[in-house]
Amino acid sequence: MTAVPELPGRLLTVDAYVALGEDDLYRSELLEGNLVMSPSPAPDHMIVMRKLLIQLDEQLPSGLQVIPDIDVDLELAPRGKPGFVRRPDLIVVPDAAVERVRRDGGILRACDALIVVEIVSPGSQRTDHVIKRGEYADAGIPRYWIIDLDHPVTLINCHLAAQFGYQDPGPVAGRFVTTEPFPVALTLDGLLPG
Numbered sequence: 001m002t003a004v005p006e007l008p009g010r011l012l013t014v015d016a017y018v019a020l021g022e023d024d025l026y027r028s029e030l031l032e033g034n035l036v037m038s039p040s041p042a043p044d045h046m047i048v049m050r051k052l053l054i055q056l057d058e059q060l061p062s063g064l065q066v067i068p069d070i071d072v073d074l075e076l077a078p079r080g081k082p083g084f085v086r087r088p089d090l091i092v093v094p095d096a097a098v099e100r101v102r103r104d105g106g107i108l109r110a111c112d113a114l115i116v117v118e119i120v121s122p123g124s125q126r127t128d129h130v131i132k133r134g135e136y137a138d139a140g141i142p143r144y145w146i147i148d149l150d151h152p153v154t155l156i157n158c159h160l161a162a163q164f165g166y167q168d169p170g171p172v173a174g175r176f177v178t179t180e181p182f183p184v185a186l187t188l189d190g191l192l193p194g
Contacts, residue, residue, distance in 0.1 A: 071086075072088060075111060156172075
């Protein structure tokens with residue numbers, strides 16, 4: 001039997017969430033002050049994440065980093081109020097954001113993000129396509145890529161369109177090419193084994 005951690009029993013601020021420290025056993029996020037835990041991703045999810053990270057990393061311009069599975073303060077609540085922290089599968093940020101966290105502590109912020117990537121799992125369809133899409137748009141993250149693992153693997157390239165939230169041209173299969181926020185070409189075929 002797996003032990004469930006003791007939950008704080010109160011709404012958390014981002015600072016209180018960060019103070020909980022690192023946890024190797026559970027995957028948690030903070031939603032309007034509520035600590036939410038989810039199961040670890042399936043092997044296919046992690047394989048796709050690794051392969052996508054490698055493709056992105058090889059094409060990143062100098063001064064940018066792609067980081068897997070890390071906390072991001074969505075900055076949707078005032079400091080000291082119940083907050084929002086998500087853990088995207090991948091995030092692209094400037095080196096300066098990583099240096100700030102090293103120097104000052106804390107976590108990455110939505111204002112640091114150029115791209116967030118979520119890989120859809122069987123239990124995250126609505127969360128990734130609707131809830132996170134709204135949260136990431138409200139947080140002002142310029143690009144949100146949704147990777148769907150159904151055959152064929154597809155990518156939806158959501159971009160901010162002012163007060164309209166995210167807009168997208170629909171799912172792309174095979175090869176994804178864009179020039180924003182930097183030139184990148186991703187091969188989606190072959191991300192899944194078999």
